[in-house]
Amino acid sequence: MVEARIRVIYGDTDQMGGVYYANYFRYFEFARGEYFRARGGSYREVEREGLALPVVEATASYKSPARYEDVLLVRARVSEVKRVSLTFTYEIFREGGPDTLLCTGRTVHACVGRDGKPTRLPDMVVRLLHAAP
Structure with missing residues (x-):
């Protein structure tokens, strides 16, 4: 699991x-990037290999609103890795106050090549996803 902090503008x-509800997906994306960086890699490295990990499914469940100037703690973890896909799950909390869960979410990503066709997750990506932060 990785914890990322972001301030609401x-x-x-x-x-x-x-x-705004759609911005929670941006916060999920921010946390995914931090997840890769915390493990010594980056999404850019995946792209250099000629691969992409597009979101093929995304869900969010809203519990309580975040507000302007709130610092959010976004927890991201990889919950499932399959042959050609992976799943991230997220929890968003307001930092500095009571542990109020604001939002939970999930994104499913397919691994595709330059041709846009599904391809097996390379070993280097699987290792990166499971590396200790």
Whole structure:
């Protein structure tokens, strides 16, 4: 698991003052990048191998709104690795207050080659996903 911190900017909020629902997916993406970096790699390395890990499924469950200036703690973990896909799960909390769960989510990623066709996850990616932070 990796914990990433991000501060809510004004542009992330909606007319009601809460974080606009789609922005939680941006926070998930931010945490995924931090996950790779914490393990000594980067998504760019995957791309250099001629591969991509597009999101093929994404879900979020909203529990309580985040607000402007909140510092969010985004926990990301790889919950499943298959032959040609992997799944990340997420939890978002407001930092500095009571441990209030704001949002949970999940993204499923396919491994595809330059031709856009599914391909086996290379060993280097599997090792990177399971490396200790």
